[in-house]
Amino acid sequence: MQHKPIQILIVDDHPMVIEGLKTLLSDDDRVTVKTHFMNGTDTLTFLAKDTVNVVLLDVNLPDINGVEMVSKILNIRANIGIIGLSTYSEPSIINQMIKNGVKGYLLKNATADELVNAISQVHQGHFYFGSEVQKILADSVAQEHNDLPRLTRREKHILTLIADGKTTNTIAEELFISPLTVETHRRNLMQKLEVSNAASLIKVAVEKQLI
Amino acid sequence: MQHKPIQILIVDDHPMVIEGLKTLLSDDDRVTVKTHFMNGTDTLTFLAKDTVNVVLLDVNLPDINGVEMVSKILNIRANIGIIGLSTYSEPSIINQMIKNGVKGYLLKNATADELVNAISQVHQGHFYFGSEVQKILADSVAQEHNDLPRLTRREKHILTLIADGKTTNTIAEELFISPLTVETHRRNLMQKLEVSNAASLIKVAVEKQLI
DNA sequence: ATCAATATACCGGAAAACCAGTAGAAAAAA
DNA sequence: TTTTTTCTACTGGTTTTCCGGTATATTGAT
Numbered sequence: 044m045q046h047k048p049i050q051i052l053i054v055d056d057h058p059m060v061i062e063g064l065k066t067l068l069s070d071d072d073r074v075t076v077k078t079h080f081m082n083g084t085d086t087l088t089f090l091a092k093d094t095v096n097v098v099l100l101d102v103n104l105p106d107i108n109g110v111e112m113v114s115k116i117l118n119i120r121a122n123i124g125i126i127g128l129s130t131y132s133e134p135s136i137i138n139q140m141i142k143n144g145v146k147g148y149l150l151k152n153a154t155a156d157e158l159v160n161a162i163s164q165v166h167q168g169h170f171y172f173g174s175e176v177q178k179i180l181a182d183s184v185a186q187e188h189n190d191l192p193r194l195t196r197r198e199k200h201i202l203t204l205i206a207d208g209k210t211t212n213t214i215a216e217e218l219f220i221s222p223l224t225v226e227t228h229r230r231n232l233m234q235k236l237e238v239s240n241a242a243s244l245i246k247v248a249v250e251k252q253l254i
Numbered sequence: 255m256q257h258k259p260i261q262i263l264i265v266d267d268h269p270m271v272i273e274g275l276k277t278l279l280s281d282d283d284r285v286t287v288k289t290h291f292m293n294g295t296d297t298l299t300f301l302a303k304d305t306v307n308v309v310l311l312d313v314n315l316p317d318i319n320g321v322e323m324v325s326k327i328l329n330i331r332a333n334i335g336i337i338g339l340s341t342y343s344e345p346s347i348i349n350q351m352i353k354n355g356v357k358g359y360l361l362k363n364a365t366a367d368e369l370v371n372a373i374s375q376v377h378q379g380h381f382y383f384g385s386e387v388q389k390i391l392a393d394s395v396a397q398e399h400n401d402l403p404r405l406t407r408r409e410k411h412i413l414t415l416i417a418d419g420k421t422t423n424t425i426a427e428e429l430f431i432s433p434l435t436v437e438t439h440r441r442n443l444m445q446k447l448e449v450s451n452a453a454s455l456i457k458v459a460v461e462k463q464l465i
Numbered sequence: 466a467t468c469a470a471t472a473t474a475c476c477g478g479a480a481a482a483c484c485a486g487t488a489g490a491a492a493a494a495a
Numbered sequence: 496t497t498t499t500t501t502c503t504a505c506t507g508g509t510t511t512t513c514c515g516g517t518a519t520a521t522t523g524a525t
Contacts, residue, residue: 168388170381177379195501208454210481224503230483240511241482242452243419249460406471421511435473441513451481452512 048072049166053079054086054112055101055128060151064099067155074162083107083115090119097162100145102129102136110136113143124165132179147171192235194253201228206245206254259283260377264290265297265323266312266339271362275310278366285373294318294326301330308373311356313340313347321347324354335376343390358382403446405464412439417456417465 051074055061061079068074077095080086083104098116102109113125126147127140137148146165149157150173161171172180194202204214211229215222233239236247248254262285266272272290279285288306291297294315309327313320324336337358338351348359357376360368361384372382383391405413415425422440426433444450447458459465 164375164380164382168385169375170383171375172381174379197502205453206457208449208451208457210451212481220502221504223505226482227504228502233483238419239483240419240421240452242416242456245453245456246417246419246460246465249457254457408472423511431472432474434475437512438474439472444513450513 046073048075049097049162050075050077050095051162052077052086052089052095052098054081054083054098054104055079056081056103056105057101060101060128064158067158070155071159074159081105083112086112087115087119090116090123094120095123096166097124097126099126099128099162102127102140110139110143113140113145117144124162124168126161126165126171132176134179134182137176137180148176149173150175192251194232194235198228198232198235199253201225202232202244202248203254205229205232205241206248257284259286260308260373261286261288261306262373263288263297263300263306263309265292265294265309265315266290267292267314267316268312271312271339275369278369281366282370285370292316294323297323298326298330301327301334305331306334307377308335308337310337310339310373313338313351321350321354324351324356328355335373335379337372337376337382343387345390345393348387348391359387360384361386403462405443405446409439409443409446410464412436413443413455413459414465416440416443416452417459 051068053061053064053076055064058081061081065076065079068076078089080089083106086098100109100112100116104112107115109127109129113127116123116125124147125145126149127137127145128149128151129136130151132150140148146168147161147170149161149171153161153173157173161173164171201214201218204217209217211222211225215225218225229241229244233241233244236244236251238244238247245254262279264272264275264287266275269292272292276287276290279287289300291300294317297309298318311320311323311327315323318326320338320340324338327334327336335357336355337360338348338356339360339362340347341362343361351359357379358372358381360372360382364372364384368384372384375382412425412429415428420428422433422436426436429436440452440455444452444455447455447462449455449458456465
């Protein structure tokens with residue numbers, strides 16, 4: 044069965060990229076480029092009165108930054124699928140974009156096949172991230188996850204109890220051990236995580252995902 | 255062009271589910287179920303010497319929990335795509351699974367079409383999440399963001415300094431105000447976030463994304 | 466100009482956390 | 496079995512936090 048083509052809106056301030064995308068997509072009758080804009084404001088104005096299925100959004104626009112654009116677009120038309128596009132790739136920006144609701148992310152060297160596949164998946168409400176993008180994200184996650192201090196089972200347990208706001212004495216009662224022992228554990232925890240009080244202990248524990 | 259079928263491994267402790275999946279997948283020649291196991295240990299033993307392309311992994315196994323299974327599988331065979339399966343859906347677990355590297359997540363009421371599409375996408379290294387799963391995740395994010403207590407600018411600032419492990423006196427010096435004032439702020443923070451010490455203050459602050 | 470919210474500051478006392486060091490029993494690993 | 500790690504527990508102290516109040520100056524909005 045043949046569906047009606049997926050309507051695309053391209054947002055990019057480089058004419059070359061726009062033409063390139065149009066050419067790549069012109070061969071495939073599953074998609075059709077409805078229109079394009081070279082800045083954020085015009086795009087939002089258009090979307091206020093008309094709509095498309097999928098937006099190909101350059102991250103570096105002259106007037107509005109990519110992350111904000113995503114929220115603004117979804118604010119106007121919640122069921123538009125947005126695919127982020129950029130030449131380079133900063134993990135933090137990609138992460139923010141995902142949090143704000145992009146369904147896909149590609150580098151600009153994507154092939155026509157990849158592009159159409161991404162559009163198709165995103166149009167169906169699924170995610171699509173180019174392999175390079177995934178690699179970049181994985182690397183950035185890996186970097187956060189590297190030098191985790193090894194906590195013992197007991198330490199992890201006590202750590203969560205501390206996070207719950209329980210005092211040394213309460214914890215001791217709960218575990219049927221001496222308060223002095225609990226304190227020793229807490230001090231060992233602080234030493235391992237290189238902090239000097241319970242507040243920052245909890246902060247780094249959360250950061251390192253030990254809680 | 256016709257690729258060779260994607261090899262599937264099913265892990266689930268319910269024979270009914272295994273048979274159901276096999277039947278659903280048998281009609282499609284893009285995939286083939288290589289084998290199945292009913293617990294985590296056997297699965298890992300198998301993967302130590304043989305491999306498949308995609309694992310359909312039930313989250314509730316008798317011996318090893320789903321989240322751990324994901325790490326263990328990827329530890330042995332980094333390039334296997336894992337799709338989580340469950341009947342119900344707890345956001346936190348799904349989130350953990352994603353962090354640990356599942357590429358897809360489906361509820362067990364998925365159609366054959368959806369199943370094959372998910373397998374195909376995951377096999378190509380992309381993500382695939384069923385629409386119900388996405389909804390659940392979106393809801394859980396929304397719920398976290400609701401009743402945020404309103405903190406003043408000063409309070410937010412002091413909150414971050416507390417999270418950095420600084421003492422009342424240090425903070426006071428840094429801000430050129432009296433330690434007593436800093437303490438008042440800290441006490442107000444604790445009252446607003448309904449906690450009784452700095453450790454849990456930081457925990458709920460992180461949870462509510464105030465830090 | 467007035468009123469509410471915010472930021473500032475204090476007292477006195479109790480409770481808890483933090484520090485430096487030591488050390489034996491139990492469990493796990495070699 | 497021996498060794499190492501983990502869990503347990505202590506002494507004796509200092510520092511910091513936590514609690515229940517009170518109170519004034521400053522800022523922001525109406």
